[in-house]
Amino acid sequence: MNKLYLDNSPITYYTDTTAGGGSDWIVFVHAAFADSGMYKRQFEYFAGKYNIIAMDVIGHGGSLAARKGDGIEKTAYWLNGIFQKHGIAAALLVGVSLGAVLIQDFANRYEDKVLSLACFGGYDINNFDTKAQRANSKGQMGMMFKALVSVKWFAQSNKKISAYTPQAQQEFYDMNARFPKRSFRYLAGLNKLINKFPSKPRKYPLLVGCGEHDIPMALTIARKWANKEQCSLAVIQGAGHCANMDNPDRFNSVLQDFFGNRVE
Numbered sequence: 001m002n003k004l005y006l007d008n009s010p011i012t013y014y015t016d017t018t019a020g021g022g023s024d025w026i027v028f029v030h031a032a033f034a035d036s037g038m039y040k041r042q043f044e045y046f047a048g049k050y051n052i053i054a055m056d057v058i059g060h061g062g063s064l065a066a067r068k069g070d071g072i073e074k075t076a077y078w079l080n081g082i083f084q085k086h087g088i089a090a091a092l093l094v095g096v097s098l099g100a101v102l103i104q105d106f107a108n109r110y111e112d113k114v115l116s117l118a119c120f121g122g123y124d125i126n127n128f129d130t131k132a133q134r135a136n137s138k139g140q141m142g143m144m145f146k147a148l149v150s151v152k153w154f155a156q157s158n159k160k161i162s163a164y165t166p167q168a169q170q171e172f173y174d175m176n177a178r179f180p181k182r183s184f185r186y187l188a189g190l191n192k193l194i195n196k197f198p199s200k201p202r203k204y205p206l207l208v209g210c211g212e213h214d215i216p217m218a219l220t221i222a223r224k225w226a227n228k229e230q231c232s233l234a235v236i237q238g239a240g241h242c243a244n245m246d247n248p249d250r251f252n253s254v255l256q257d258f259f260g261n262r263v264e
Contacts, residue, residue, distance in 0.1 A: 001014040001015065001016050001036075001043055001052070001054065002014060002015050002016070002017075003062070006078055006081050006082055006085065007081075009070070009074075009078050009081065010058055010063050010064065010065045010066040010067065010070055011055060011056065011058070011063050011078045011081075011082075012055075012056045012061060012062030012063045013036070013053060013054060013055040013056065013082055014036055014052075014053070014054045014055075015051070015052060015053050015054075015086070016043060016047045016051065016052040017051045017052075018047055018048045018051075019047070019048055019049055019050050019051045020051075023049070023050055023051050024050050024051070024091070024092055024115065024259075025050065025051045025052070025053060025086075025088050025091040025092065026046055026050045026051070026052050026053070026091065026092045026093075026094060026259075027052075027053045027054075027055070027079070027091045027092070027093050027094065027103070028042060028052070028053070028054040028055075028094050028095075028099070029054075029055055029057065029075075029079075029093070029094070029095040029096075029098075029099030029100075029102050029103050030054070030056070030057065030060065030061075030096065030098070030099050031096045031097035031098050031099055031121070031162065031241075031242055032057075032060075032097060032098040032187060033060070033155070033158060033162070033172075033175065033176040033179045034060065034162075034172060034175040034176065034242070035056050035060050035061030035062070035175055035178075036054035036055065036056050036061055037061070037175060038096070038171070038172070038175065038242060038244065038245055039054055039244060041244070041245075041248035041252070042094075042244060042248065042251070042252060042255075045248070045252040045256075046252070046255075046256075050092070050259075053082060053086075053088075053091070055075075055078075055079060055082065057072065057075060057098065057099075057102065057186075058070060058071070058072055058074075058075065058183075058186050059072070059179075059180070059182075059183030059184075059185075059186040059187075060179065060183065064180065064183070066186075071186060071189040071192075072102075072186045072187065072189040072190060073105075073189045073190075073192040073193060075102045075105065075106070076102070076105045076106040076108075076109045076110065077109075079102075079106050080106070080109075080110055080113070083110075083113060088113075089113065090112065090113045090114060090115045091113065091114070091115055092115045092116050092118070092259055093106065093107065093114055093115075093116070093117050093118065094118045094120075094255065095118070095119055095120070095122065096120045096121050096122075096241075096242055096243070096244055097120070097121040097122060097162075097241060097242065098187075098190075099122075100119035100120060100121060100122025100123075101122055101123075101125055101190060101193060102193075103117060103119065104117065104119065104122070104124075104125045104126070104193075105125065105193045107202075107204070108125075108126070108196070108197040111203055111204075112203075114203075114204045115204060116204050116205045116206070116207070116258065116259065117202075117204060117205070117206050117207070118206075118207040118209070118255060118258060119206070119207070119208055119209070120208075120209040120210060120211075120234075120236075120243050120244065120251075121209075121210050121211070121214060121218060121241045121242065121243065122208075123221050123225065124199075124225045124228070124229075125193055125194050125195070125196075126195065126196075126197050126198065126199045127195070127199050127228070128194045128195050129221075151176070151177060151179060151180075151181055152177050154176070155172075155173050155176035155177045155179075156173065158172070158173075158176055159172045159173040159176065161215075161240075161241060162176075162240070162241050162242050163240050163241065163242050163245055163246055164211060164213040164238070164239055164240030164241075164246045165238070165239075165240075165245075165246045165247075168240075168242065168245035168246045171245060172242060172245065202229070205231070205232070205258070206229055206231040206232070207231065207232045207233075207234060207254075207255075207258045208222050208225050208226040208229070208231060208232070208233050208234070209222065209233065209234035209235065209236060209243065209254065210222040210234075210235060210236070210241075210243065211235070211236045211238075211239030211240045211241060211242075211243035211246060211247070212235050212236065212237050212238070212239060213238075213239060213240040213246075214239075214240050214241045214243075215241075218241065219235070222235070232258060234254045234258075236250050236251055236254065237250060238250070239251070
C-alpha cells in the first residue's frame, strides 16, 4: 500500500493500484480507535483484483494534523477529494463500525459515486433509533471515563468489545493504544450526520453485516435494518464487532460474493 496525503486536509490515505486501469475501486473506512491497518488481510486478499483505497479518519492513524474547523463531519468531502484526485467515478464502499457510518454519509451526499455499500457493525444513519442509543449510554460513559484516565486502560476494555479472537483483540489493542486523547473531540461531530437525510430507495446494492459474537443489540439492529431495506444480511461466524479482523477469510468471501452479485 502506498501512503499518500490529501492536499489542504489532515487526511492520510493508502492506495494499491496493482489491479490496473479499468478495474473497480474498493474504499475501506475503519472503526473508531483503530486505523486503516485493521484491513490488512483485506488488502492482501483484494490486491490485484481491485484497486484499493483506505483512509485514516481524522484523529486516527496518520490523519492527526487537523486545522481549525476540521471535523469528522467533513469526511465525505475529503473522500470525494480523493476520488477527484485519482479520477475515480464511483467505488465499492466498505465500512466497519464508525466506518459504516461514514460511508453512509458519503452515499447520502454523493449517491452517484457509489457502486455498492457494505456496512458491518453499524446502523442506518437515516433512521437512527435514539431510544437504543440512550439504552447504551451508561456503558459508553463508563468507557469514556476509562479513556480520560488512561488510553491504555480504555484500550484493554475496548479490545474485548471490538474483537472476539485473542489475535484480533491484541491487534485492536495495539491500534487503540496509539489513539491520542485529544482526538476524542472529533467523534462528537458524528451527531451532525445522524437523521440529516430522508430515507429513500437506494440506487446501489446494500449489504448489512455483523459478527455473530457482537453484542445482542448489534445483531438486532442488523436484522431490522436488512429487513427494512430488503437487502443482503451477513452474520460472520466466529467473529465479534470487527468481523473483518476476527474471521478475515469469511469476511473476504462474503464481500467477494457481494461484489460479484452486484447488478450493473
